[in-house]
Amino acid sequence: MSHVESALRPTLIEGDRTYHDITEDVCRPIESKPNKWWWIAFIVSAAAFLWWIIVVGYTVGTGLGVWGLNKTVGWAWDITNFVWWVGIGHAGTLISAILLLFRQKWRLSINRSAEAMTIFAVICAASFIVSHMGRPWVAYWPLPLANQFGSLWVNFNSPLVWDVFAISTYFSVSLVFWYTGLIPDFAVVRDRAKTKARKFWYTILSFGWVGTAKNWQRFEEVSLVLAGISTPLVLSVHSVVSMDFATSVIPGWHTTIFPPYFVAGAIFSGFAMVETLLIITRKVLNLENSITMCHIDMMNRIILLTGSIVGVAYLTEFFIAWYSGVEYEQYAFINRATGPYWWAYWSMMTCNVISPQLFWSAKLRTNLFATFFLSIIVNIGMWFERFVIIVTSLHRDYVPSSWTMYSPTWVEMGIFIGSLGLFFTCFLLFARFFPVIAMSELKTIIKSSSSQAKKGGHHGSH
Amino acid sequence: MAAKFPTTKHISYDAVSAYGMIKANQLSFCKAAIPTYHFENADVIVSIGADFIGNWLSPVEYAKQYVQNRKLNGKKTMSRHIHFEANLSLTGSNADNRYKLKVSQYGAALVALYNKIAGGSLSAPATTQDAALTAAANELMNARGKAVVVCGSNDVNDQLICNAINNALGSYGSTIDLNKHSNIRQGNDEEMAALVAEMNAGEVGAVIFYNSNPSYTYPDAGAFDAALAKVDLKISFADREDETAAKCDYILPDSHYLESWNDAEPVKGVFSLQQPAIKNLFDTKQAQEVMLSWIDAPVTDYHEYIKANWKANVASGATEQDWFKILQDGVYNYAGEDAVAMAFAGNVNDAAAKIAARNQGGDEVVVYEKTGLGNGNQANNPWLQELPDPISKVCWDNYFAVSPKFAKDKGWKHGDVIEVKAGSATVKAPVCLQPGQADNTLAIAMGYGRTAAGTAANGVGANAYPFLSMMDGAVVSYAVGATVNKTVEEYALASTQTHHTMMGRAIVKETTLDEYKHDPTAGNHIHMLATHKGKMKPSDVNLWATEELPGHEKPNHFWGMSIDLNSCIGCGSCVVACNAENNVPVVGKDEIMRAREMHWIRIDRYYTSDMDKETAHEKGIGKLDMYGLMEEPAENPKVVFQPVMCQHCSHAPCETVCPVVATTHSSEGLNMMAYNRCVGTRYCANNCPYKVRRFNWFKYSDNEQFPFNMNDSLGKMVLNPDVTVRSRGVMEKCSMCVQRIQYGKLEAKKQSRRPMDGEIKTACQQTCPTNAITFGDYNDANSALSKQSKDERMYHLLDEVGARPSVNYLTKVVNAPAEGKPKATHH
Known part of the structure; x- marks a missing residue:
């Protein structure tokens, strides 16, 4: 399948890397001792993770009253964080599944870490589902399990049950997809292992991969099948998450635009997070040759596209609120933009609608600092989007007597910070022990899209 | 006792004195007693600061009488109620017309009424409400024999003039009975x-x-x-x-x-x-x-x-x-003696002279009783402490209620602590902005600031009794010439309702008696939905039921409730009754500040605003500004009350979203909670348009953090054994007293019959002094509920959401021809 591409096509592997160079680049972090920056990052993340355990433990032990929720605002930071994390996960699946089906080779150097990000983000998201429950010790009740409670079954009408299916399917498919891709790379680490422990563990992890043609054939087939299964999930998972709101009767939630709008927002935030992570990873792990400015540019274009879709969705909501003639709906949106939480709304608008438009400039798209900065801005904006949807809709709904304000307590803020700790702890361990680039797959384009190949093609030596 | 200890003297003393009235009656009719009142016989009621359905003398009795002539069961007449007062009281908020009047002017206002009605020419200082007083006097005169004037002042002279007015109106024998006098206050x-x-x-x-x-x-x-x-x-x-x-x-x-x-x-008798x-x-x-x-x-x-x-x-x-x-x-x-005709013998000239000589200057302090806490002898009852004030909706505190204008002039904001000196009293308490409060007056409730009543009461609020003083031999509950200083302290008041206006929504539907006479559906505009079949009533649009798949059937009973907004006076008795019946936890001030009260029934109180949709339309004010202005209550707002509990919707939004079927619908129309199935996602509460669901944020029983009603062996004796005490992390809400329904059904079954209408009463209904709440079976065509739900005034709250509530409301009708245009109709 490899053939030399046109030189006009962007180079996806820089620095004249050979097959061996790529193996060395990818295996180096696993086979060498981590540097100071890794340790600093790890200690900070692990501390935040330990903090997460403490604050979640405190919440479970004392009661949800330690949060700032009230009779009117029953969800706030908890579900904001849940949706935010689920959304972030979406880029990984889009990259590895949809881009695979569309034969987008530029995905190859970023899909592994993006998928890892998906897995960890979904873990963080799931943690909020459990911790937001009044009785987390019975968190398994929304699962349709055989039980001894009589004929008790779950409520298949409830979007929360759909959510349980969506998230659990998403997690399991993503995990299998990710792990399947890892097997040949684990085998490489195994085969290069110089210590007994490494040999032992990577032997187990690589599932007896030997690299025969049959192995590769099955690998390709399974990847394709899993990509096929994952592709609808990219669209369905966040559509289902959006139905947690869209199927309600609350003005500001009850909106048919939510599924596509949420999916676009998810991909938007997911790519921003991939960029945040990879801009650091490529630098710290010396992977600039594999994760190139071309990749950054590509991702920025997706951010520009999805950011614009999200912007159109925001405006559509306003138009429909006006067009509907429903006073509750109209007030919900007027209140969003001008009510007590106006600052959250305008933070969202600035971060999500205005700032990505800067990526029309090719200069900014290929500027690492600008990209890094905007990727953080987008993630802040997307967090505010969920906060705005959840809190501003709830705090002033139908009956003005029950209108309240909501403000978070240190516990809620602590759990959010802690969940970042959980996420980065997982990601740093991943960067330390797992091949962060799908090297076996990346090697398939070295003859077509690498700078080395292009040079050869350009000189026309054959 | 006097026989064995001859020097013993029995002295009666009332915390809230009515001695001024007793003395005035002695002077007027040679009878030292307070009369009984019959508000049901009154076509025109004028009150000068008497909160007679809130806390004046025998409020529950008076409330029951009062609503008899306010209910519209088929008839098209109701009493006129005109109210003058300093602080916005429960009674004032129920009046057809209410006017702000400084408490020092109560006497002058009575003299003005007297002059007009009895044709006297007593001199009295002008009041700020002379025009309204003249109009009130005219209405009273047109209703001679069917009118009553009551005054909340305990000043002998005020009461004497009041007696003279009632005497001139022929109230004695019809609306007032001094023969069959009341013994409820005898303090001297x-x-x-x-x-x-x-x-x-x-x-x-x-x-x-x-x-x-x-x-x-x-x-x-x-x-x-x-x-x-x-x-x-x-x-x-x-x-x-x-x-x-x-x-x-x-x-x-x-x-x-x-x-x-x-x-x-x-x-007496x-x-x-x-x-x-x-x-x-x-x-x-x-x-x-x-x-x-x-x-x-x-x-x-x-x-x-x-x-x-x-x-x-x-x-x-x-x-x-x-x-x-x-x-x-x-x-x-006791059969008793025949009624004796009593001739008025009071010296109105002397009384008027004393009133005229009265100091009216400066800022005034009014001490009033809160509906819940009264004079404070029950202050240690946490139910009462947590019962929000019917007007301010503040609980667990008293405060100086001041008008927003007065506060603005003085540079105070809600929660600023001020120190008020009047006479020998100095009291420090926070400011509470209270629309409808007369300017330059500060109202503070008695019953607070207890130091030795018990854990719930001690240290709650400030003691306002020091403001009381003797005037002409009787204790009066106001003080003039107050000096007020702002301190640097700020204080957070806990309130169960922080938004005060209806925002132009048709939540409480209201009309005037004139419009109602003309059209019984007045004010009860039904919001039609545009569908592919044309305009339809929301209750006719059904997502689920088709011919093949009808809606949930209720073959046996279909329980429901109807609430007459014309009868509800907003007192909050139902809230306390519900707490007692259903083991509703008291959560304390901190939790109320976080908007986490657990009450299963609440009384929403809305003020009118100067801004409404019509005004905005006329003046060309844009929506953004309109909604901003709508949030501000009017300076002297009209007040409406609406009890809201679980509406037991037939298409309940809460039921569909629960992942574990913890909240379901019974075949008798009840929306039920299975506490031990609830996992606590709170989606049901979020999705409830009426916001009636309450979540157990903490374990409220057996928890040192909540030392109120479920924390010790004595408190637990008060718990209702028929109702589960809920655990932490689960949702709860009004069950329509399902335990009482079950009991009623079983009792009927034992006698091989169906439950009779009215036999099963919910706790709120049983306690309501005005019978504003009717519980019953929609399947029984003859039930009071079925009949009431066919009334033209019947509407469902937020009908357009399509939840099909089993609770319905009857529109409020106000007998105020002059300016009573309803402000919250739907357009």
Whole structure:
């Protein structure tokens, strides 16, 4: 399948890397001792993770009253964080599944870490589902399990049950997809292992991969099948998450635009997070040759596209609120933009609608600092989007007597910070022990899209 | 007692005195008593500061009378109620027209009414409401014999003029009865003041306190305490070491009234008996038995004593059989003497002169009773502390209610702590912005600032009794010439409702009597939905039911409720009743501040705003500005109340979203909660358009953090054994007293019949003094509920959401022809 591409096509592997160079680049972090920056990052993340355990433990032990929720605002930071994390996960699946089906080779150097990000983000998201429950010790009740409670079954009408299916399917498919891709790379680490422990563990992890043609054939087939299964999930998972709101009767939630709008927002935030992570990873792990400015540019274009879709969705909501003639709906949106939480709304608008438009400039798209900065801005904006949807809709709904304000307590803020700790702890361990680039797959384009190949093609030596 | 101890003197003293009235009646009619009132006979009611359905004398009785002529069951007439007052009271908020009037002008206002009605020419200072008073006088005169004027002042002169007005209107014998007088207040402020003086002079050898706590309630408690210290023997029958008892030599704890025999004559000729419902919980002895033993009475058993006394004196010649009959009835009506015509003999000139000489200057302090806490003797009841004030919706505190304008002039904001000095009193309390409060007046509730009442009451709020003072021999509850200083402190008030206007929404539907006469559906515009079949009523649009798949059937019963907004006065009795019936936890001030009260039923109170959709349309004000202005209540707003509990929707938004089917619908139309199935996602509460669901954020029982009603063995004795105490992390809400429904059904079944209409009553319904709540079965075509739900005034709250509530409301009708255009109709 490899053939030399046109030189006009962007180079996806820089620095004249050979097959061996790529193996060395990818295996180096696993086979060498981590540097100071890794340790600093790890200690900070692990501390935040330990903090997460403490604050979640405190919440479970004392009661949800330690949060700032009230009779009117029953969800706030908890579900904001849940949706935010689920959304972030979406880029990984889009990259590895949809881009695979569309034969987008530029995905190859970023899909592994993006998928890892998906897995960890979904873990963080799931943690909020459990911790937001009044009785987390019975968190398994929304699962349709055989039980001894009589004929008790779950409520298949409830979007929360759909959510349980969506998230659990998403997690399991993503995990299998990710792990399947890892097997040949684990085998490489195994085969290069110089210590007994490494040999032992990577032997187990690589599932007896030997690299025969049959192995590769099955690998390709399974990847394709899993990509096929994952592709609808990219669209369905966040559509289902959006139905947690869209199927309600609350003005500001009850909106048919939510599924596509949420999916676009998810991909938007997911790519921003991939960029945040990879801009650091490529630098710290010396992977600039594999994760190139071309990749950054590509991702920025997706951010520009999805950011614009999200912007159109925001405006559509306003138009429909006006067009509907429903006073509750109209007030919900007027209140969003001008009510007590106006600052959250305008933070969202600035971060999500205005700032990505800067990526029309090719200069900014290929500027690492600008990209890094905007990727953080987008993630802040997307967090505010969920906060705005959840809190501003709830705090002033139908009956003005029950209108309240909501403000978070240190516990809620602590759990959010802690969940970042959980996420980065997982990601740093991943960067330390797992091949962060799908090297076996990346090697398939070295003859077509690498700078080395292009040079050869350009000189026309054959 | 007088026989054995000849120098004994029995002095009656009321925490909230009505001695001014008693004295005025002595001067007017030579009868030292307070009359009974019959508001049901009044076509025109004018009140000058009398909160007669809130806390004036016998408010529950008056509320029941009052609504008789306010309910519109088929008829198209209702009484007119015009109200003048300083602080926005429960009664004032129910009035057809309400005017702000400084408390120092009450007397002048009465003189103005008198001059107009009785054709007098007494001189009195002008008031700020002379035009309204003239109009009120005209209405009163047009309703002679069917009118009543009441005044909340305890000033003898005010009451005397009030008597003169009622006399001129022919109210005595129709709306007021002084023959069958009320015994509810008998305190004599002059005798009490004399006692304090005697005690201070060392002339009193022993003092016994029964059912009184003057160290707390006496206006000059400091002087009282100093005088008390000079008494050799001080005995209190208090049930706890209260402010007075703590200063006594002996405390002889009286048994609780539910543990005691007793009798009463609340109204002349109406006798009542009280018998114990429970054996003594503690080692107490009934005060009466103690006193009987002191005088070496032959019978010290109070039961026997009462019986003998009744047979001899009350129901003379009653046999043992008669006694049992009376005991079973609980009430004994003594035929009594014939009514005596009483001629008015008061000196109105003298009274008016004293009123005219009264100081009207400066800022004034008004001391009032809150509907829940009253004079404060029940302050340690956490249900009452957590019952929001019907008007301000603040709980767990008192405060200085001031008008927003006054606060703005003074540079105060809500929650600023101010120090108010008036006379010898200095009280520090936070400011509460209260629309409808007369400018330059500060209203503060008594009953707070207790120091020795118990854990729930101690330290809550500030004691306002020091503002009370003697005027012409009676204790009056206001003070003029106050000096006010702002402190640097700020204080957070806990309120269950922080948004005060309806925002132009048709939440409480309202119309005027004139419009109602013309069109019974007035104000009850039904919002139609545009569908592919054309405009449809929301209740006819159905997502689920088709011909093949009909909606949920309710073959046996279909329970529901109807609430007459014309009857609801907003008092909040239903809230407390529900708390007691359904083991609703008290959560305390901190949790209320976080908007986490657990009440299953709440009374929404809305003020009108100067801005509404019509005004915005006329003035070309844009939506953004309109909604901003709508949030501001009017300076003297009209007030509406709406009890809201779970609406038991047939298409309940909460039920569909629960992942674990913890909230479901019964085949009898009830929306049910399975607490032990709830996992606590709170989606149901989020998705409830009525916001009636309550979440157990903490474990509220057996938790040191919530030392209120579920935390000790005594508190737990109050719990209703038929209702589960909910655990942490689960949702709860109104069950429509399902335990009572179940009981009623079983009782009927035992007798092989169906439950009869009215036989099953919910707790809120049972307690409502005005019968605003009707519970029943929609499947019974003859039930009161079915009939009421066919009324043209019937509507469902937020009908357009399509939840199909089983609770319906009847529009509020206001008898205010002049300016009563409803402001919250749907367009």
